[in-house]
Amino acid sequence: MTLTSIHIIAFGMIAEKIKTKELVLEYMPDTEVLLGYLYQQYPDLQHTKFSLAINKKMAVGKTAIPVGAEVALLPPFSGG
Amino acid sequence: MDRFERQYILPGFGKEAQHKLKQAKVLVIGAGGLGCPVLLYLSAAGVGTIGIVDGDMVSLSNLNRQVLFGEGDLGLNKAETAAHFLKAKYHDIKINCIPEFITTQNIKAIFSKYDLIIDGSDNFPTRYLVNDACVLLGKPLVFGAVYQNEGQVAILNGKGHNSINYRDIFPDPPTAYEIPNCNETGVLGVLPGIIGTLQAAEALKYLTGYGEALVDKMLFYNLLSHQCYTMELSKNPDSKKGIPSSMEALETTDYAVVCGDGDSIDWEEAFALLNKFPGGTLIDVREADEFPKLKGHPYQSVPLDLIDEKHQEWLNSELILLFCQSGVRSLKAVKMLEKHFPGKKIHSISGGIEAPDSPIY
Numbered sequence: 001m002t003l004t005s006i007h008i009i010a011f012g013m014i015a016e017k018i019k020t021k022e023l024v025l026e027y028m029p030d031t032e033v034l035l036g037y038l039y040q041q042y043p044d045l046q047h048t049k050f051s052l053a054i055n056k057k058m059a060v061g062k063t064a065i066p067v068g069a070e071v072a073l074l075p076p077f078s079g080g
Numbered sequence: 081m082d083r084f085e086r087q088y089i090l091p092g093f094g095k096e097a098q099h100k101l102k103q104a105k106v107l108v109i110g111a112g113g114l115g116c117p118v119l120l121y122l123s124a125a126g127v128g129t130i131g132i133v134d135g136d137m138v139s140l141s142n143l144n145r146q147v148l149f150g151e152g153d154l155g156l157n158k159a160e161t162a163a164h165f166l167k168a169k170y171h172d173i174k175i176n177c178i179p180e181f182i183t184t185q186n187i188k189a190i191f192s193k194y195d196l197i198i199d200g201s202d203n204f205p206t207r208y209l210v211n212d213a214c215v216l217l218g219k220p221l222v223f224g225a226v227y228q229n230e231g232q233v234a235i236l237n238g239k240g241h242n243s244i245n246y247r248d249i250f251p252d253p254p255t256a257y258e259i260p261n262c263n264e265t266g267v268l269g270v271l272p273g274i275i276g277t278l279q280a281a282e283a284l285k286y287l288t289g290y291g292e293a294l295v296d297k298m299l300f301y302n303l304l305s306h307q308c309y310t311m312e313l314s315k316n317p318d319s320k321k322g323i324p325s326s327m328e329a330l331e332t333t334d335y336a337v338v339c340g341d342g343d344s345i346d347w348e349e350a351f352a353l354l355n356k357f358p359g360g361t362l363i364d365v366r367e368a369d370e371f372p373k374l375k376g377h378p379y380q381s382v383p384l385d386l387i388d389e390k391h392q393e394w395l396n397s398e399l400i401l402l403f404c405q406s407g408v409r410s411l412k413a414v415k416m417l418e419k420h421f422p423g424k425k426i427h428s429i430s431g432g433i434e435a436p437d438s439p440i441y
Binding site: 009011012013048049051053056057058059060061072074075076077078079080 | 110112113114115199200201202203204207224225226227228230231232248249250252254265267272298300302309310311312313314315316317318
């Protein structure tokens with residue numbers, strides 16, 4: 001991983017759909033660009049609800065991604 | 081000496097914190113995989129009043145994780161069985177048993193008697209209902225949920241007005257067929273054991289002010305790697321859209337429909353419809369080796385994987401009713417068949433063969 005990349009970590013069924021728990025991607029400026037890329041690469045994600053966190057803080061709406069950030073893809077769980 | 085000595089001698093906890101626990105009134109929703117450890121540890125810690133709400137009955141497949149119950153409890157109500165067990169263990173706390181499912185109709189009356197709510201339910205309609213009621217009634221909520229080998233814990237609505245609630249994280253409920261529950265995907269019993277124990281720990285910390293509780297934070301835990309990930313939650317402007325404007329509005333909200341479960345009917349309605357439409361078809365979409373089998377009613381057995389392939393068989397059925405173990409796979413089958421037969425009467429039977437009103441009981 002370099003400072004010009006984004007480190008993606010995925011949880012639950014998101015990790016199943018992208019078939020890995022971790023990904024290193026080329027730098028992208030904000031969450032909209034990132035989501036566009038993810039939806040294109042993994043069309044299954046379009047039908048899945050999940051939340052995003054950048055460097056362990058939940059990101060709402062279009063949010064800038066700092067260089068070298070860790071972005072988490074966080075789905076809801078319902079089991080009990 | 082009393083049974084709480086080992087915790088009040090802890091530096092920073094003390095008799096004052098113990099007194100706060102004695103005064104606390106905590107409601108536990110669901111005496112299942114999460115609820116069992118929550119109940120065991122809250123009662124052991126001396127929480128003065130504990131309510132247990134669960135309308136479900138103990139079944140054999142629950143026993144790997146619902147550790148309050150044993151083979152002798154099969155078919156018994158979970159809230160009653162748990163309450164009976166805890167009352168026999170401790171004389172110095174009050175246990176209230178509510179042997180019902182939480183609904184839009186009973187939630188206000190039940191919540192009004194408690195000052196902390198712990199969600200150990202197992203489905204999105206209940207989780208969104210509980211969240212919305214906590215927001216409207218101003219109750220803090222200890223949230224916990226599991227999926228396969230992972231779990232989530234958070235304290236929501238913990239700072240009064242403008243606190244983070246569940247809809248800030250996930251504004252719209254996923255549909256029931258989008259994300260399966262434990263009955264569908266399997267779970268090692270220790271995972272809800274760990275997550276439920278974390279919920280109990282957070283409840284004790286929140287009630288006493290001991291340590292730093294997960295207020296407005298969500299912890300993710302992975303059983304296989306023991307990795308933890310804690311994120312700071314944020315307010316989401318979309319969260320308000322989904323929450324009813326008042327408790328009166330909540331009472332008329334259909335959370336099953338909100339969560340895309342609107343194609344579901346119960347067993348009573350299913351048999352009434354089959355009587356009305358004698359040309360209707362009842363289909364079990366489970367695998368052949370799944371039990372219990374439905375008895376006394378004609379049905380076809382077609383596993384979910386084959387539903388698409390075999391759909392032509394039901395071209396002339398005026399009604400198609402589908403069931404499985406708990407109502408998730410049958411909902412997926414509804415979505416598949418609706419594509420082939422738009423407009424046809426196709427329903428999933430809510431809760432499946434394990435539903436409280438299932439003919440197997």
